[in-house]
Amino acid sequence: MSKKLLCLMVLLGTSFCSVGQEEASAIKNIFNEELSNGHAYTMLDHLANRIGGRLSGSPQAAVAVEWGKSTMESMSIDRVWLQEVMVPHWVRGEKEQASITVGSKKQVLRICALGNSIGTGPKGIAAAVIEVKSFLELEKLGKEKIAGNIVFFNRPMDPKEIYTGTAYGGAVDQRGRGVVEAARFGALGVVVRSVTLAMDDHPHTGSVQYSNTVAKIPACAISTMGASVLSQAILGNPKAKFFFRQTCEMLPDVKSHNIVGEIKGSTFPDEIILVGGHLDSWDLGTGAHDDGAGVVQSMEVLRLFKALGMRPRRTIRAVLFMNEENGTRGAMKYAELSAQNKEHHLAAMESDEGGFTPRDFSVEGDGFDRIRSWIPLLAPYGIQGIVHEHTGTDLGPLKKLGVTLVGYRSDSQRYFDYHHAETDTFDKVNKRELELGAANMAALIWLISEHGL
Amino acid sequence: MSKKLLCLMVLLGTSFCSVGQEEASAIKNIFNEELSNGHAYTMLDHLANRIGGRLSGSPQAAVAVEWGKSTMESMSIDRVWLQEVMVPHWVRGEKEQASITVGSKKQVLRICALGNSIGTGPKGIAAAVIEVKSFLELEKLGKEKIAGNIVFFNRPMDPKEIYTGTAYGGAVDQRGRGVVEAARFGALGVVVRSVTLAMDDHPHTGSVQYSNTVAKIPACAISTMGASVLSQAILGNPKAKFFFRQTCEMLPDVKSHNIVGEIKGSTFPDEIILVGGHLDSWDLGTGAHDDGAGVVQSMEVLRLFKALGMRPRRTIRAVLFMNEENGTRGAMKYAELSAQNKEHHLAAMESDEGGFTPRDFSVEGDGFDRIRSWIPLLAPYGIQGIVHEHTGTDLGPLKKLGVTLVGYRSDSQRYFDYHHAETDTFDKVNKRELELGAANMAALIWLISEHGL
Numbered sequence: 009m010s011k012k013l014l015c016l017m018v019l020l021g022t023s024f025c026s027v028g029q030e031e032a033s034a035i036k037n038i039f040n041e042e043l044s045n046g047h048a049y050t051m052l053d054h055l056a057n058r059i060g061g062r063l064s065g066s067p068q069a070a071v072a073v074e075w076g077k078s079t080m081e082s083m084s085i086d087r088v089w090l091q092e093v094m095v096p097h098w099v100r101g102e103k104e105q106a107s108i109t110v111g112s113k114k115q116v117l118r119i120c121a122l123g124n125s126i127g128t129g130p131k132g133i134a135a136a137v138i139e140v141k142s143f144l145e146l147e148k149l150g151k152e153k154i155a156g157n158i159v160f161f162n163r164p165m166d167p168k169e170i171y172t173g174t175a176y177g178g179a180v181d182q183r184g185r186g187v188v189e190a191a192r193f194g195a196l197g198v199v200v201r202s203v204t205l206a207m208d209d210h211p212h213t214g215s216v217q218y219s220n221t222v223a224k225i226p227a228c229a230i231s232t233m234g235a236s237v238l239s240q241a242i243l244g245n246p247k248a249k250f251f252f253r254q255t256c257e258m259l260p261d262v263k264s265h266n267i268v269g270e271i272k273g274s275t276f277p278d279e280i281i282l283v284g285g286h287l288d289s290w291d292l293g294t295g296a297h298d299d300g301a302g303v304v305q306s307m308e309v310l311r312l313f314k315a316l317g318m319r320p321r322r323t324i325r326a327v328l329f330m331n332e333e334n335g336t337r338g339a340m341k342y343a344e345l346s347a348q349n350k351e352h353h354l355a356a357m358e359s360d361e362g363g364f365t366p367r368d369f370s371v372e373g374d375g376f377d378r379i380r381s382w383i384p385l386l387a388p389y390g391i392q393g394i395v396h397e398h399t400g401t402d403l404g405p406l407k408k409l410g411v412t413l414v415g416y417r418s419d420s421q422r423y424f425d426y427h428h429a430e431t432d433t434f435d436k437v438n439k440r441e442l443e444l445g446a447a448n449m450a451a452l453i454w455l456i457s458e459h460g461l
Numbered sequence: 462m463s464k465k466l467l468c469l470m471v472l473l474g475t476s477f478c479s480v481g482q483e484e485a486s487a488i489k490n491i492f493n494e495e496l497s498n499g500h501a502y503t504m505l506d507h508l509a510n511r512i513g514g515r516l517s518g519s520p521q522a523a524v525a526v527e528w529g530k531s532t533m534e535s536m537s538i539d540r541v542w543l544q545e546v547m548v549p550h551w552v553r554g555e556k557e558q559a560s561i562t563v564g565s566k567k568q569v570l571r572i573c574a575l576g577n578s579i580g581t582g583p584k585g586i587a588a589a590v591i592e593v594k595s596f597l598e599l600e601k602l603g604k605e606k607i608a609g610n611i612v613f614f615n616r617p618m619d620p621k622e623i624y625t626g627t628a629y630g631g632a633v634d635q636r637g638r639g640v641v642e643a644a645r646f647g648a649l650g651v652v653v654r655s656v657t658l659a660m661d662d663h664p665h666t667g668s669v670q671y672s673n674t675v676a677k678i679p680a681c682a683i684s685t686m687g688a689s690v691l692s693q694a695i696l697g698n699p700k701a702k703f704f705f706r707q708t709c710e711m712l713p714d715v716k717s718h719n720i721v722g723e724i725k726g727s728t729f730p731d732e733i734i735l736v737g738g739h740l741d742s743w744d745l746g747t748g749a750h751d752d753g754a755g756v757v758q759s760m761e762v763l764r765l766f767k768a769l770g771m772r773p774r775r776t777i778r779a780v781l782f783m784n785e786e787n788g789t790r791g792a793m794k795y796a797e798l799s800a801q802n803k804e805h806h807l808a809a810m811e812s813d814e815g816g817f818t819p820r821d822f823s824v825e826g827d828g829f830d831r832i833r834s835w836i837p838l839l840a841p842y843g844i845q846g847i848v849h850e851h852t853g854t855d856l857g858p859l860k861k862l863g864v865t866l867v868g869y870r871s872d873s874q875r876y877f878d879y880h881h882a883e884t885d886t887f888d889k890v891n892k893r894e895l896e897l898g899a900a901n902m903a904a905l906i907w908l909i910s911e912h913g914l
Contacts, residue, residue, distance in 0.1 A: 043620045167496045167893070170842055205893065365818065365872045367843075389623055390820075390872075392845045419818045419843075419872065421893045440620070440658065440874045 031458070035385055035451045037316055042447040047311055049439040051079065051304040052363070056294040056434040063123075063291045064331040065097030065262045072287050073265045076303070076328045080269035083311050087272075090265040093341040095331040097262045098124050100291055101255030104228060105132065106199075108241045110248045115241065117234040120292060121254040122183060122200065122227040123215040123334045132253030133158065133197050133226065137242050143181070143189045155194030158250050160242075161186045162201045162235055165424065172205060172420040173361065173398075176427075179203050180214070187216045187227040198227040199252065201235040206425040209233045213290050213428045215334040228252050264330045266338045269310055273322040273457070280323045281456055282356035282411075283309050283449060286332030286402055293432030297423065300434075301363025301442055303328050305416070308446040309453055320457040322354060329402040332360070336401060343405030355456050357414040358400025359449060362426075363442040364418035366390035369452065370397035372413040375461035379414070382455050389448055412461055416449050484911070488838055488904045490769055495900040500764055502892040504532065504757040505816070509747040509887040516576075516744045517784040518550030518715045525740050526718045529756070529781045533722035536764050540725075543718040546794040548784040550715045551577050553744055554708030557681060558585065559652075561694045563701040568694065570687040573745060574707040575636060575653065575680040576668040576787045585706030586611065586650050586679065590695050596634070596642045608647030611703050613695075614639045615654045615688055618877065625658060625873040626814065626851075629880075632656050633667070640669045640680040651680040652705065654688040659878040662686045666743050666881045668787040681705050717783045719791045722763055726775040726910070733776045734909055735809035735864075736762050736902060739785030739855055746885030750876065753887075754816025754895055756781050758869070761899040762906055773910040775807060782855040785813070789854060796858030808909050810867040811853025812902060815879075816895040817871035819843035822905065823850035825866040828914035832867070835908050842901055865914055869902050 042048070059075060062068040073090070080088045106119040121127075138154060140146045141163040146154065161182035169175035183200045190198045202212035209231045216227050230238060242248045267287065273279060285302020289295020306326045313320060330338035346353065355375065371379055371394060380394050399415030407413060418441065426432040495501070512528060515521040526543070533541045559572040574580075591607055593599045594616040599607065614635035622628035636653045643651045655665035662684045669680050683691060695701045720740065726732060738755020742748020759779040766773060783791035799806065808828065824832055824847060833847050852868030860866060871894065879885040 039623070040621050168493050170492070170897075172893075365874050387845070390845075392840070392843075421818050421897070422891050425891070438875050438878070440625075444623075444874070 031455060032385055034318065034454060038312055038450050038454070039389060039447045041312055041316055042443045043440065046308065046443045046446065048304045048308040048442050048446045051307065052296060052300050052437060052442065053434060055300045055303065056296040060294045061291040062287065062289050062295060063098065064095040064264060064288045064334060066291065069264060069288055069330070073267060076267040076287055080267065080307060080310070080326065083314055085269050085271050085310050085314060088269040090267055091341055091345060092263060092265055093330055093337050094261040095264045095337045096124070096335045097259040098334060099257060099259060101127060101257065104252065104254045106228065106252040108238055108248060108250050110241050110245045115237060117238060118209050118211055118231045119199065119228040119234065119252055120211040120213050121256040122229055123213050123290065124258060125216050125227045125256055126224050127255045127257055128197065128226045128253050130255065132251055134249050134251040135196050136246060137238065137248065137250040139239055139242060146189055146193065151193045154190065157195060158197045158199060159186070159190035159195045160199045160238060162239055164201065165203060165205050167205055172424050175205065176203060176424055183214050183229065184217050187225060188219045188222050191222045191225045195225060197225050197252065199250065200227065200229050202229045202232050204232060204424045204427065207232050210429040210431050213292055226254060228254060266330050266342055267328040268325060270323055270325040271310055271313060271320060274319045275321040277323050278352055279354045280325050280351055281354055281453055282325050282327055283453055284327035284329055284402060285359050287328040288331050288333050290333055290428050292428065292430040293426065294434060295432060296434045296437050297362040297426055297432050298428065299332065299360045301437060301445070302359035305359045305363065305442070305446040305449055309450040312450045318454065320454065322457040324453060324457060332402050339402040339405050343409065347409065353406060353409065353411040354461055355412040355414060356403050356406050357416060357449060357453060358403050359416040359445065360400050360402070361415070361417050361420065362423040363437050363445055364422060365441045366444050366448050367419045368393045368395055368417050370395050370399050370415035370417055372399050372407065373411065375412040378461050382452065386448055386451055390444055391448055416445060418445055484908060485838055487771065487907060491765055491903050491907070492842060492900045494765055494769055495896045496893065499761065499896040499899065501757045501761040501895050501899045504760065505749060505753050505890060505895065506887055508753045508756065509749040513747045514744040515740065515742050515748060516551065517548040517717060517741045517787060519744065522717060522741055522783070526720060529720040529740055533720065533760060533763065533779065536767055538722050538724050538763050538767060541722040543720055544794055544798060545716060545718055546783055546790050547714040548717045548790045549577070549788045550712040551787060552710060552712060554580060554710065557705065557707045559681065559683070559705040561691055561701055561703050563694050563698045568690060570691060571662050571664050571684045572652065572681040572687065572705055573664040573666050574709040575682055576666055576743065577711060578669050578680045578709055579677050580708045580710055581650065581679045581706050583708065585704055587702050587704040588649050589699060590691065590701065590703040592692055592695060599642055599646065604646045607643065610648060611650045611652060612639065612643035612648045613652045613691060615692055617654065618656060618658050620658055625877050628658065629656060629877055636667050636682065637670050640678060641672045641675050644675045644678045648678060650678050650705065652703065653680065653682050655682045655685050657685060657877045657880065660685050663882040663884050666745055679707060681707060719783050719795055720781040721778060722760070723776055723778040724763055724766060724773060727772045728774040730776050731805055732807045733778050733804055734807055734906055735778050735780055736906055737780035737782055737855060738812050740781040741784050741786055743786055743881050745881065745883040746879065747887060748885060749887045749890050750815040750879055750885050751881065752785065752813045754890060754898070755812035758812050758816070758895070758899040758902055762903040765903045771907065773907065775910040777906060777910060785855050792855035793858050796862065800862060806859060806862065806864040807914055808865040808867060809856050809859050810869060810902060810906060811856045812869040812898065813853050813855070814868070814870050814873065815876040816890050816898055817875060818894045819897050819901050820872045821846045821848055821870050823848050823852050823868035823870055825852050825860065826864065828865040831914050835905065839901055839904055843897055844901055867905070869898060871898050
């Protein structure tokens with residue numbers, strides 16, 4: 009990404025702004041309103057602190073749906089509705105337990121079950137631990153060394169990556185697919201180093217993907233400090249026994265909802281610009297950055313236009329997706345209904361990289377050059393550039409419909425410190441950083457709405 | 462600043478990079494080393510958590526001097542020395558007390574004495590409160606309304622400013638000069654709204670400047686939440702009495718030191734490039750962002766060059782200034798000695814805006830275009846641009862010597878939340894954000910050292 013960004017910075021000056029002073033004023037108004045009277049922070053306070061963690065299928069997720077609907081209804085926008093969707097219902101069960109025993113010395117370790125994982129049974133599992141850093145290493149060890157043992161995936165995120173999302177992408181395969189790769193060789197269970205750059209004692213959850221062709225084995229995440237302890241303990245001690253116990257289980261699907269609110273376009277009502285985030289969150293923290301921030305920023309875009317009397321030329325639709333974390337069912341349902349109803353989405357923007365200070369926008373599909381030409385208008389508000397990168401999980405199903413996808417990306421340095429951990433709480437969100445995100449999103453949506461792509 | 466930045470972003474592409482792939486590799490090495498093996502964070506841990514708040518003249522400041530010297534000595538650089546300087550020795554005394562009483566109802570408020578302020582006497586001061594938002598308003602009220610009362614300066618920082626330093630600059634006159642302006646009209650004391658954008662109950666200290674021609678009256682800061690309570694309480698209640706008590710006092714000057722460490726230039730040893738921060742801090746917190754961050758980043762620049770075997774062509778000097786917070790004596794002494802010794806400083810860089818994620822560099826003096834031409838090399842590491850703005854307080858005395866001044870500016874959104882308050886502690890600093898700052902500083906210093914200005 010470094011080279012791309014560098015190239016963009018150099019190219020930036022060669023693209024002249026295609027819009028002028030009028031738009032600069034509109035954008036200034038958006039920022040003034042948000043920084044003086046913004047609602048994003050108080051909405052997030054409610055969502056994170058009053059409702060809390062809201063995993064798909066949980067009672068809190070149902071409360072969050074009601075809250076999202078009533079909050080958007082209170083904005084006097086043109087229309088608010090729910091989209092019914094069946095979602096997975098995974099429950100964590102009792103507090104997880106883990107320890108490593110070397111001879112007579114037992115050390116307790118902090119773990120959490122990985123999302124969608126099966127449990128260990130009430131007695132837990134105890135076995136020797138085989139540490140690997142990659143699937144290749146696992147394959148080389150083969151069935152002979154792996155069968156009957158617990159596999160410990162311990163490859164850290166690469167601290168040298170500047171954009172931490174890249175480092176995450178380089179490590180998260182262990183969490184997502186490790187359970188299948190290890191089961192192929194007869195492992196009894198999997199323990200994965202938390203996918204974070206922080207060195208602390210908080211395990212980070214996240215979903216695993218089972219395969220229909222391989223036996224399901226239980227998987228947990230261990231804190232990064234715990235991973236160091238575990239790695240050290242088993243070094244030269246092949247008889248060391250790792251124990252873990254988790255009573256999580258997947259229950260039958262339950263009914264839940266996406267929430268959609270929209271302001272009809274004055275000139276092109278059939279051209280839709282979507283802005284969204286996901287309402288569900290993991291259960292350990294309160295989903296403040298992931299993705300309470302994106303949820304309230306998306307709703308705030310509508311509120312800003314209403315508060316400022318800005319009537320967009322195209323239809324602006326805020327979507328709070330359900331079930332991004334462990335199924336993406338809401339996003340698939342939204343795209344399915346959109347295709348059914350023959351809707352035309354001009355663009356779709358997602359905010360799901362935290363509510364930190366603004367950094368840039370990522371774009372997939374058409375419109376890159378157009379959007380780039382507007383970046384100088386957003387630079388005074390912290391937008392450094394625009395990159396050809398992944399935009400957002402919930403936008404994925406819209407890709408095949410030819411929609412221009414946009415990701416709002418806040419500064420990535422702290423995101424994975426809290427991501428999927430009990431530390432993803434409201435106190436980690438700075439009011440102004442959250443607001444600058446909402447206002448930058450509104451500004452770009454306004455430009456797209458006024459000028460098309 | 463918005464227009465300037467916008468203009469810069471547009472212009473950026475027109476300046477071609479004057480250096481090429483070799484420098485890009487050197488910079489990449491700097492970042493790889495810092496993000497993989499950086500010492501900045503552990504140094505800051507020691508300074509903030511082990512040594513703590515270190516106001517000029519305090520025992521902790523003396524310990525910090527010893528620590529700074531021995532830490533630089535451990536780096537095997539060419540030379541480390543102390544510069545003796547006499548500094549003010551202000552002490553806070555007992556925990557401050559304050560309350561507002563309306564009729565029989567008394568409410569306790571959180572305040573702190575402002576730095577360099579006199580005390581109230583052991584019994585404290587109680588008087589009616591006159592709230593103003595500006596010196597003009599104060600002048601309009603005049604002696605008749607002000608004499609015998611306590612003046613409450615309650616103009617908030619403007620949340621609409623994107624760069625919070627500008628908002629700070631628009632409010633801090635109340636804290637610095639309020640005490641003189643109020644005393645002119647016979648006020649008994651001054652209470653100032655904390656100069657922060659955060660709405661919480663932490664008072665923020667900072668220095669006041671007395672005048673020799675006006676009576677000295679005591680001054681304190683009240684938390685922003687306290688300011689709201691106080692403002693509400695006195696509304697329509699002219700008989701409401703504000704009470705405050707503080708036993709702070711200014712003691713005789715004491716001997717302290719700047720610490721200087723340097724790597725001699727291989728080609729131009731007489732051309733000095735300075736990088737520095739201030740070692741002293743306020744006493745309420747532990748001076749983590751202000752300015753522990755700048756101190757460890759400056760030392761880290763030297764360590765990076767040593768660790769990577771990069772021998773700079775010009776002399777690089779890290780300076781830990783004493784007494785930035787309430788006197789700037791260290792900076793004045795440094796410039797005085799530099800002039801005495803006929804030293805030639807090519808450039809001087811300061812980091813004193815917190816250890817947050819990188820944003821830009823400010824420049825005063827010659828070399829702006831040259832430095833701007835290098836920004837594309839730093840853009841992949843979070844540097845968005847370069848601005849003509851104030852660079853740093855400790856660089857001020859070097860200005861008249863014709864030195865190019867550079868300010869490293871990290872993202873400003875959170876800085877004033879913690880600035881001069883008990884919340885400026887190590888846990889508010891993110892390891893990677895701190896490191897990215899150190900590496901960007903090292904990278905720009907390297908470019909100046911290799912290519913001149």
